[in-house]
Amino acid sequence: MQYHLQADKTTEPTLAELTEAAIKSLSRNEKGFFLFVESGRIDHAHHDNFVHLALDETIAMSDAVARARELLPGDDSLVVVTADHSHVMAFNGFTRRGGDILGVSDDLDSDGVPYMTLSYANGPGARAQVKGVRTNVQNEKNYGDLEWxxxxxxxxxxxxxxxxxxxxxxxxxxxxxxxxxxxxxxxxHLMAYAGCFGEFTNEPHCREKSNA
Ligand SMILES: [Zn+2]
Known part of the structure; x- marks a missing residue:
């Protein structure tokens, strides 16, 4: 799939729409179901240091979780949201309250050069320094583009x-x-316990359920 912000909305579904289609299909099974939804492109965007796309993909994930919770009965559906790992994106300090999360900090570095509120410890976004001083990334031609x-x-x-x-x-x-x-x-294991799968089918809360 394309990144959500770059997708052709007439032909490509959103993660929320895919989640809805999956839930509607799986809900036909009266024994219940396990559904795994991954927003894999959060990861791809971070690997490229595409911070705007990474944040937008995270919002798409949040929308998918919200759609799932609308569609599923809350008293009978365990929804678990997590990540399999983090990335080395840093949330740098001294940005004013209400400032643009995709903009620069209100602070300057020791050489008087601005730095972004969100940056990375490593990746393809590394720039060569000029005489030991960082370049001002705001002066770059594609600054602010989705693939900046x-x-x-x-x-x-x-x-x-x-x-x-x-x-x-x-x-x-x-x-x-x-x-x-x-x-x-x-x-x-916790999900299997909650859902009465595998080794947990005889747990007390599972027996009560199958008797009901
Ligand atoms: Zn990865």
Missing amino acids: RSHADVPLDSETHGGEDVAVFATGPHHQLFNGVFEQSQLP
């Missing part, structure tokens, strides 16, 4: 994933299990 790369420190063909903990959000039955910090491999 925010500035990065370490030059790499593709920005790397990051290593910090990612958040987990959940609504619906057993949502309280998704609270705190986990090894990521624990999440499918």
Whole structure:
């Protein structure tokens, strides 16, 4: 799929529309279903340091989650939202409240050159310095274009994933299990417990359900 902001809206569905089609189709199974929705292009955009596209893809993901929650019965559907890893995008400080998230910080670097509110620790957005001073990226011809790369420190063909903990959000039955910090491999076990799959089919909450 194209990035949401670059897609032909007459021929390409949004992630929310794809999610809706999947839910409507799978809902025909009276035993319930497991649906996995990935917004894979958040990842692609970050790898290219395309910060505007990455943020917009994240909004498309948020829209897909909202659509899923509209369509699914809240008391009978566990919705878990998480990430499989972070990226090395940094949220730099000293931008004024209400400032453009895609714009420059109100602060300047030690040489008096502006820096973006959002930048990267590595990736193809690295620029060569001139006499030890960063260039002012705002002067670039394609500054502000969708495929303009925010500035990065370490030059790499593709920005790397990051290593910090990612958040987990959940609504619906057993949502309280998704609270705190986990090894990521624990999440499918928690979902199987909530959904009475596999080794958990004889848990008390599963027996009550099948008797009902
Ligand atoms: Zn990736």
